[in-house]
Amino acid sequence: MVDAQIVRPGDAAHGELARALNRRFAGSPDEIHRVRDTADVVAAVTRAVHTGRRIAVRGGGHCYEDFVAHPDVALLIDASGLDTVDWDAERGAFAVGAGATLGAVYKKLLKGWGVTIPGGSCHSVGVGGHFTGGGYGVLSRRHGLTIDHLEAVEVVVVDADGAVRAVLASRDPHDPHHDLWWAHTGGGGGTFGVVTRFWLRSPQAGAEPSRALPAPPAEVWLHAATWPWESLDRDGFDRLLANFGAWHERHADVADPYAGLASALLVPTRAAAGISLRSTMDATSPDAEPLLRAFVAEVGAEVGPAAPMTEQAGKVAALPEAAAPRRLKWAWANQLAAGTDLRLRAKYKSAFLRRGFTAAQREAIWASLAYGHPDAQLQLDSFGGAVNAVAADATAYPHRDSVLKAQWQAYWADAADDDRHLDWIRRAYRSVFADRGGVPVPDDQLDGCYVNYPDVDLSDPAWNTSDTPWSALYFGGNYERLQRVKARWDPTDTFRHAQSVRLP
Numbered sequence: 332m333v334d335a336q337i338v339r340p341g342d343a344a345h346g347e348l349a350r351a352l353n354r355r356f357a358g359s360p361d362e363i364h365r366v367r368d369t370a371d372v373v374a375a376v377t378r379a380v381h382t383g384r385r386i387a388v389r390g391g392g393h394c395y396e397d398f399v400a401h402p403d404v405a406l407l408i409d410a411s412g413l414d415t416v417d418w419d420a421e422r423g424a425f426a427v428g429a430g431a432t433l434g435a436v437y438k439k440l441l442k443g444w445g446v447t448i449p450g451g452s453c454h455s456v457g458v459g460g461h462f463t464g465g466g467y468g469v470l471s472r473r474h475g476l477t478i479d480h481l482e483a484v485e486v487v488v489v490d491a492d493g494a495v496r497a498v499l500a501s502r503d504p505h506d507p508h509h510d511l512w513w514a515h516t517g518g519g520g521g522t523f524g525v526v527t528r529f530w531l532r533s534p535q536a537g538a539e540p541s542r543a544l545p546a547p548p549a550e551v552w553l554h555a556a557t558w559p560w561e562s563l564d565r566d567g568f569d570r571l572l573a574n575f576g577a578w579h580e581r582h583a584d585v586a587d588p589y590a591g592l593a594s595a596l597l598v599p600t601r602a603a604a605g606i607s608l609r610s611t612m613d614a615t616s617p618d619a620e621p622l623l624r625a626f627v628a629e630v631g632a633e634v635g636p637a638a639p640m641t642e643q644a645g646k647v648a649a650l651p652e653a654a655a656p657r658r659l660k661w662a663w664a665n666q667l668a669a670g671t672d673l674r675l676r677a678k679y680k681s682a683f684l685r686r687g688f689t690a691a692q693r694e695a696i697w698a699s700l701a702y703g704h705p706d707a708q709l710q711l712d713s714f715g716g717a718v719n720a721v722a723a724d725a726t727a728y729p730h731r732d733s734v735l736k737a738q739w740q741a742y743w744a745d746a747a748d749d750d751r752h753l754d755w756i757r758r759a760y761r762s763v764f765a766d767r768g769g770v771p772v773p774d775d776q777l778d779g780c781y782v783n784y785p786d787v788d789l790s791d792p793a794w795n796t797s798d799t800p801w802s803a804l805y806f807g808g809n810y811e812r813l814q815r816v817k818a819r820w821d822p823t824d825t826f827r828h829a830q831s832v833r834l835p
């Protein structure tokens with residue numbers, strides 16, 4: 332007997348739970364198990380194993396690909412009921428249910444104990460997928476990735492003989508399950524088992540809850556500006572991208588006075604209004620406002636004047652204008668940056684950059700932006716800082732010396748437009764890495780792709796003509812160890828999707 336509410340085709344909740352946020356993907360599971368505790372998860376997984384049904388787990392439903400909402404998945408676990416966020420005095424760490432959303436975690440941690448996690452932006456993202464892939468946000472240059480604060484994880488796994496059990500794995504290197512913890516510091520979701528709970532505590536923190544995780548800055552400066560396309564010629568565009576890259580190369584150290592700065596350069600097609608720069612700076616750090624102004628001036632040097640932020644270019648109309656950084660309480664700023672929960676069709680691609688884009692890459696980007704669809708862009712995010720203070724093999728997430736993260740995005744509403752927009756984003760991306768087989772093959776300038784922005788084209792020889800497979804792009808030198816963990820903890824490959832870690 333399965334002790335969980337089971338949703339079946341025809342039930343009111345089935346349609347929405349079987350779909351992903353990304354409207355390109357919908358599954359048709361026979362059963363959706365709305366689990367409430369670890370015992371429910373064990374029962375649901377046991378049922379899938381005994382009936383030979385393909386299983387998947389859904390956290391917040393934000394996966395960029397069809398890893399959850401897939402036609403072959405017959406039994407879906409909806410983890411959203413595992414949403415508690417509490418201080419666990421016994422472990423001396425925050426216990427976060429794997430079905431919680433980022434927004435709920437932010438709110439609970441801040442109101443309860445005055446602490447936070449480094450990020451993500453969108454508050455409806457589920458921690459089940461987000462934490463397992465790394466978890467980057469505006470505080471990452473100061474405090475690292477969210478998984479840099481992962482103390483332990485509880486995972487429901489399937490043994491070789493089909494037995495299902497919950498395992499607790501911790502950061503303690505003497506823990507016999509330590510390798511399972513490590514795999515959950517960036518090995519990606521849906522690969523090793525079902526996470527029921529994460530415990531969070533910063534590595535050197537004691538067991539006092541108000542010090543167990545980073546405190547956010549009490550206030551931040553927010554700044555936003557747009558360079559309208561009318562004011563940008565080819566040279567101005569090139570200068571803007573080059574300036575943004577060069578600035579980040581110089582300011583990636585964790586001790587840099589700009590460690591409290593996170594900035595995004597949004598570079599949409601020329602059918603949109605213009606290029607926007609959105610920045611958040613820890614207002615409590617010394618000289619924060621003049622530093623922020625100096626940053627904006629450096630990025631815009633010889634580009635031309637920035638205009639006030641327009642509503643079209645930035646989704647948050649309440650942000651301040653170019654000439655006037657605005658000081659806000661952290662909680663409000665974090666809420667403003669929460670992002671949208673658009674139920675649209677979408678496609679994304681990513682690249683980590685150890686240095687800014689080369690002139691040839693900037694030329695390819697410029698050419699790709701001559702596309703008549705305004706809702707398509709390249710987003711460049713500040714990286715480095717505390718993220719880079721961790722060794723590349725200390726966590727499964729390997730990208731520990733990049734200074735920027737690039738993300739190509741396209742959004743649209745109508746399925747009839749799928750081919751057109753997919754073709755644009757694929758070609759745009761391939762053109763930038765044309766000399767590396769169409770993908771950001773790790774070298775002294777590039778460092779592969781972000782597993783939390785999965786892209787099945789990386790597995791497609793038509794779009795990845797390099798000899799670097801998707802697994803090396805996501806996991807670098809950590810992939811073999813991840814495969815060994817997979818062999819130990821999921822020897823029957825019960826938990827799999829198009830880009831899950833393969834058995835050795």
Ligand SMILES: Cc1cc2nc3c(=O)[nH]c(=O)nc-3n(C[C@H](O)[C@H](O)[C@H](O)COP(=O)(O)OP(=O)(O)OC[C@H]3O[C@@H](n4cnc5c(N)ncnc54)[C@H](O)[C@@H]3O)c2cc1C
Nearest residue numbers: 390391392393394451452453457459460461467520521526
């Ligand atoms: C609007 C938006 C904003 C984003 N912003 C950021 C950002 O600021 N920073 C950042 O780093 N990333 C960001 N992301 C990426 C995000 O971290 C990933 O999409 C993440 O995988 C979403 O997790 P989910 O639980 O919502 O998704 P789901 O689709 O539910 O799951 C994603 C994957 O994780 C697996 N999974 C989910 N729950 C569990 C579980 N309990 N146990 C095991 N596996 C599980 C699923 O099976 C699937 O393979 C963003 C994504 C979107 C759509």
